[in-house]
Amino acid sequence: MTAAALGLLALACVAGAWRFTTARWAYRAPRTAILLWQALGVTWGLASTGALLSYALQPYDRGIVGGLAAFAYSAASGGYGPPGAYDMPHVLALIAGLSLLAVLVGVLVTAGFQTLRARRRHREMLALIARDDPGVPGVRVLDHPGAAAYCVPGLRSQVVISAGTLKLLSPDELAALLAHETAHVRERHDLVLLPFAALRRALPWSQIVRDAQDAVGLLIEMAADDRARRFCSPRRLATALLRFGTAGAIPTPTGTMGATGPAATVMLRVERLVTPRPALPRAVTAAALSLSAALITSTPLLWLLPH
Amino acid sequence: MEGVKGLGELERSIMDILWAHNTPMTAREVGRHIADRDLAPTTVMTVLDRLTRKGFLARTRDGRAWRYQPAASRDAYVAELMLEALDLTGDRSAALTRFAQAVSGPEAEILRKALTELEDE
Numbered sequence: 001m002t003a004a005a006l007g008l009l010a011l012a013c014v015a016g017a018w019r020f021t022t023a024r025w026a027y028r029a030p031r032t033a034i035l036l037w038q039a040l041g042v043t044w045g046l047a048s049t050g051a052l053l054s055y056a057l058q059p060y061d062r063g064i065v066g067g068l069a070a071f072a073y074s075a076a077s078g079g080y081g082p083p084g085a086y087d088m089p090h091v092l093a094l095i096a097g098l099s100l101l102a103v104l105v106g107v108l109v110t111a112g113f114q115t116l117r118a119r120r121r122h123r124e125m126l127a128l129i130a131r132d133d134p135g136v137p138g139v140r141v142l143d144h145p146g147a148a149a150y151c152v153p154g155l156r157s158q159v160v161i162s163a164g165t166l167k168l169l170s171p172d173e174l175a176a177l178l179a180h181e182t183a184h185v186r187e188r189h190d191l192v193l194l195p196f197a198a199l200r201r202a203l204p205w206s207q208i209v210r211d212a213q214d215a216v217g218l219l220i221e222m223a224a225d226d227r228a229r230r231f232c233s234p235r236r237l238a239t240a241l242l243r244f245g246t247a248g249a250i251p252t253p254t255g256t257m258g259a260t261g262p263a264a265t266v267m268l269r270v271e272r273l274v275t276p277r278p279a280l281p282r283a284v285t286a287a288a289l290s291l292s293a294a295l296i297t298s299t300p301l302l303w304l305l306p307h
Numbered sequence: 308m309e310g311v312k313g314l315g316e317l318e319r320s321i322m323d324i325l326w327a328h329n330t331p332m333t334a335r336e337v338g339r340h341i342a343d344r345d346l347a348p349t350t351v352m353t354v355l356d357r358l359t360r361k362g363f364l365a366r367t368r369d370g371r372a373w374r375y376q377p378a379a380s381r382d383a384y385v386a387e388l389m390l391e392a393l394d395l396t397g398d399r400s401a402a403l404t405r406f407a408q409a410v411s412g413p414e415a416e417i418l419r420k421a422l423t424e425l426e427d428e
Contacts, residue, residue: 115402122403127315129381142385150404160392181404189404246422262414266407266418267421269407270425274425
């Protein structure tokens, strides 16, 4: 019963994610959409592993968490568990469930460490190379003619821009860009993106995972744009984006045209900045938020359910 | 160069000296180029050692002393940072958050047109 419910939930998450990658309403409420993406991700992980484990542990009749404990106890005490616990389908499901769980957790932890290491290395290089500029206090400047602006997130986040960016943008546009980067820093968008990037590395062939990461990547940019526009002119932010996109800093790899290609995403962001659409009706936001809450609570409850 | 502050600042100065000289130097030679004359020789050695462990310096034996030189040129490091900044390393990590991606060819044309329109209004 629980196994079937979890299996359906996992499938529903995949179907939902598939529909959601093309949902335009998300651009009108990026924060709500990000939350829903996170709920879908967590629920999918717990539901797919839970479905396998729930089936595997059925003979113990104690649910997933209780069943795992009972399984561990019987394995440790050299017992054989209840009859049927070790027939082929149940053993296979147990192996598959535990492996999937291990892979998901392992991928997340590895990605976390790799990210920390990459950032530390990046920071060390910046400390040796980047300079301060009186024109942009608190921002590290990298002496390169190309256009680049980014943030190295962390406990002490750093905003970095290239000398080329300083030349390229007007003072108003520069202020807009910095407001955007500060928004990334303040809202720790890197932490939002991390699990999706990790999942993509674990399942590189999965189109839906790729689309999900692209969608979340675009949504955090939009969320940062929304925060930035409170402190700067949205129009200047839009021109900064366009100027940046056309700067052609370093020849970019070709062949990324399409809905999520770089030009298309820049245009989507520019359109929202220049002609903002009305906020989502409160009912829609409320529905999305309740759906997220329901999803996030459903799987842990099903894991704990005793039967 | 005025008073050297902190280890980070010292690391930076020492890298600058080694990049400027383009020849393997001993700790003593490096120390001679640092403006802060009161600096203890062991401090210079400590910093050289730290930079070597971080992979920024390579060292070779020269008699009883070590000679240090940068593992890569300054420009190479700038280029490496720019590649990461523009997400061109190909690993699509979430290590950095970027403002926008630069595009080229027909894609750039779309953006250029939009920019002209926005500026004309």
